[in-house]
Amino acid sequence: MIFLEIINWKELLYPYAQAVDELLLKFRSVDKECRNLGMYSPIDAVTGRLKRPSSILEKAGRKQIPPDKIAEEIEDIAGIRILCQFVEDIPKVIDMVRQRKDMTVIEERDYINHTKPSGYRSYHIIIRYPLHTALGEKQVFAEIQIRTNAMNFWATAEHSLRYKYSGNIPQELQDRLKNCAEAAFRLDTEMATIREEIMNAKRLNEIKNNLVTNILENIQNLYFVAKLDDMNEINREFIRIWNGEDMDALREFNEKLNIMAEMYRV
Numbered sequence: 001m002i003f004l005e006i007i008n009w010k011e012l013l014y015p016y017a018q019a020v021d022e023l024l025l026k027f028r029s030v031d032k033e034c035r036n037l038g039m040y041s042p043i044d045a046v047t048g049r050l051k052r053p054s055s056i057l058e059k060a061g062r063k064q065i066p067p068d069k070i071a072e073e074i075e076d077i078a079g080i081r082i083l084c085q086f087v088e089d090i091p092k093v094i095d096m097v098r099q100r101k102d103m104t105v106i107e108e109r110d111y112i113n114h115t116k117p118s119g120y121r122s123y124h125i126i127i128r129y130p131l132h133t134a135l136g137e138k139q140v141f142a143e144i145q146i147r148t149n150a151m152n153f154w155a156t157a158e159h160s161l162r163y164k165y166s167g168n169i170p171q172e173l174q175d176r177l178k179n180c181a182e183a184a185f186r187l188d189t190e191m192a193t194i195r196e197e198i199m200n201a202k203r204l205n206e207i208k209n210n211l212v213t214n215i216l217e218n219i220q221n222l223y224f225v226a227k228l229d230d231m232n233e234i235n236r237e238f239i240r241i242w243n244g245e246d247m248d249a250l251r252e253f254n255e256k257l258n259i260m261a262e263m264y265r266v
C-alpha cells in the first residue's frame with residue numbers, strides 16, 4: 001500500500017517516546033528496589049525502543065492499515081523488553097505487569113508455550129498506558145516483551161537476518177537458526193537446574209553489598225565526630241572483617257557502628 005497522505009512522524013511518535021521513557025523508568029525502579037531490599041529480582045535488565053518509521057510503514061502496508069488508523073491499530077510503536085535470567089522468572093514478571101494499576105493489559109501472546117515456526121520464543125503483553133501530556137491525558141498502546149537472555153540472544157540475531165533478507169531468509173540459514181533456537185531452549189532448561197544456587201548467591205551478594213555500603217557510610221559520618229585514633233582502629237577492624245568474608249561478622253560490625261553513631265548523636 002502506498003500512502004498518499006503525509007504522516008507527521010514527530011507528532012505521531014512523540015507520545016510513544018514518552019511512554020517508552022516512563023515504562024523503562026518504572027520497571028527499572030522495580031528491579032532496583034528489589035536489589036536495595038536484598039531481594040531476588042526476577043528482572044535482569046530492561047530495554048526499550050520506538051518502532052522505526054520504516055517498520056511502521058511495512059506493518060501498516062502488510063496489514064492494510066491506513067495512516068489515520070496507525071495509532072489505533074499498531075500496538076507495538078512503543079515497546080519495552082524485560083529480560084530475565086531464567087524461564088521461571090517470566091511468570092513473576094507477567095504477574096507484576098498484570099497487577100499494576102497504572103496500565104491495563106489488553107492482550108497476551110504466549111510464544112513460549114506456543115513457539116513460532118521460526119523458533120521465536122517470548123511472552124508479549126499489549127497494554128494500554130495513560131500518558132499525562134502537556135495537552136492533557138492520552139492513552140497509548142505499548143508492547144512489553146518478556147524473555148530470557150537466551151531467547152533474546154537468538155531473537156536479536158534472527159531479527160537482523162530477517163531484516164537483511166527482507167523476511168525471506170534462505171532455507172539453509174533458516175534450518176541453522178532452528179538449531180540455534182533449540183540450543184537456546186536447552187540452555188534455558190540447563191540453567192533452570194542451577195537456578196536456586198544462583199538465586200541464593202545473588203541474594204547474598206546484594207545483602208553483602210548493602211551491608212558494606214552502610215558500613216562505609218557510617219565510617220564516613222563517624223570521621224566528623226570520633227577521635228582519629230578510634231577511627232584508625234575502626235578502619236583496621238573493617239579491613240580485617242572484610243578480608244574474612246564472614247557475613248555475620250560484617251553484620252555485627254555494622255551494628256556496632258550504628259550504636260556508636262547513635263551515641264555520638266546523643
Ligand code: 0O2
Pocket residue numbers: 051052055059076109116118119120124154155156158159
Ligand atoms: P521491530 O523492528 O521491533 O518493530 P507481526 O504481524 O508479526 O509484525 P504482531 O502480530 O503485531 O506482529 O505481533 P507479534 O508477533 O506479537 O509481535 C511483533 C514483534 O515481536 C516483532 O516486531 C518482533 O519484535 C517480535 N517477533 C515476532 N515474531 C518474531 C520472530 O519470528 N523473530 C523475531 N526475531 N522477532 C519476532 P517487529 O515489527 O518485527 O520488530
